[in-house]
Amino acid sequence: MWTPTMLPALAGEPASPFVRIATLAEATSFVTNWDGESVPFINVDVTLNLYRMPESTGLGMESNGQHAADGLSVGSATLYDEFGVVGISSVTAVANSSRRVHF
Template sequence: MPPRSEEHARSWLGSGFGYGKALDWRFVTGGPMELGPATVWGRLTIPLVEGEEMTPLERLAVFADSGNGVSFALDFATHVFVNVDLTISLFRAPEGEWTCMDAETVIGPSGRGLTRSTLYDETGQVGTATQTLFVAPR
């Protein structure tokens, strides 16, 4: 996996935000403070339920919910964008701890957006995720 960058510690991922700190993030392209598409590897560092072993599918589902957060198209300081839903479509079962996401967010008219992510495990592509977004100025 790529090394963690210093930029990571200063971003929303490394701040006090629980979800951001619950994953180990490794950016290949883009970055946690950069507008635009991003490719990032990640893995959970804490269990979803204390004392329970997580499956690769559960790990992927948790990570897939961050497509909009890693490929944001508008500045967090000036806009809010909330995931209205998350759809994950897989053509094979994921394997292992690490998931990769190649994500891009587009903003349309009337306060709507869409994030599309291609999902991978360490052996290759496993499927896609989409997130519909509500977008508004802060």
């Protein structure tokens, strides 16, 4: 997933590099738990690990995969700016099959 811009967290206030990447990290559950038609898990925890701040407005995320058993899921994604990797996000999620998010 690649996004050239991020909406500000506060209307009228420009988003800082940290706010932009943290907002993108919120999509980790969607990227890692997507089953091709919907997202059958609901995010309960997101962790953001950065080794540098983004230096561009364009940001991206690539799923590293997901593992699930007994209604629990863990997944991780690599986070990018236009110059390369900036960090990793991870998510813990629980099954929510009766209320899948469809796109």
